[in-house]
Amino acid sequence: MVTRALPYRPHNHQACVNQALDDARHICQQHNARLTPTRQRVLELIWQSHRPLGAYDVLAQLAAEGQNAAPPTVYRALDFLQQHGLVHRIASLNAFVGCAHPGKPHTGMFLICHQCGNVLELSAPAVSEAVRAAADRESFRTDEVTLEISGVCPRCQAEPADD
Amino acid sequence: MVTRALPYRPHNHQACVNQALDDARHICQQHNARLTPTRQRVLELIWQSHRPLGAYDVLAQLAAEGQNAAPPTVYRALDFLQQHGLVHRIASLNAFVGCAHPGKPHTGMFLICHQCGNVLELSAPAVSEAVRAAADRESFRTDEVTLEISGVCPRCQAEPADD
């Protein structure tokens, strides 16, 4: 692997945000769903980095911007964004991260660096296939897969641990 | 698959409990760790079925037995049991389940039936290998894997949904 994945190297993050917003607009149009100002703002806040953000972090930022927001405001927006595949919830962190491949069907697999907090979302067909096969072997009907890997990203492996 | 996995068929569950307690005693001895009465009782409570139990469910049962218990009592016991590989936390449920293969190193993969609530813990080397390979491809060092599959177990697929 010569070039690292985005979260692991400096990049023009504004491009990530713009891409995410464009995708969101596009997808909502397709779904006949409304990307209201609050929903869009929450999506932007989630996308401010590649680190998952807690619902209450989002809430605090909304409140700081003068929007009168309560927990349901944020959870509703996050539910909406999840339903349309624009954000994912990371169960092991109780936090939310922007979807890296909105639109395309995929089983998310998340590499979570516990040093820097960044998350890389992978599509790993071989893993999905192996999971499906293992479930099949038990005659188990798979509905949803939660696959979250905690470890250390290449960038943090290289650096001395001054985090 | 001719015979189904344990959680999916009638079985002498007391044998599961006894096995779990024997294993626990054995492992704690090896680790020079103390399986105190509270810890043992919490383990028994967790093992009362193959369904994950919430920390506050455990707490309620302890309290009902007259033990003066507060949340930290339960969380401490659960932390201890997790550290020694005797129970697992199911992140997607915020609940705890007895480890099916204590002692043996394994990456847990959990098949969670959302009809009956039973959980089957599998060791699926092919899955672990695929996960490791996918992480390696990104030069990511894997520390912990959370792999939880929500779906319908064979038993509940067969029955009409009277759950």
Next chain:
DNA sequence: GAAAAATTTGAAATACTATAACATTTTCAG
């Protein structure tokens, strides 16, 4: 076996995460 050290437990408070319930406002179709 007694004192010191380490581990475990008790107890109260609090932090963090998420949802319920109902009123109000906004949007959209006809």
Next chain:
DNA sequence: CTGAAAATGTTATAGTATTTCAAATTTTTC
């Protein structure tokens, strides 16, 4: 415009987990 549907505001509360400090118990050391 008007009624229905969707989205938001608001208050309260449920559910999950940790912090903190004190007390008791067990283990170690002399």
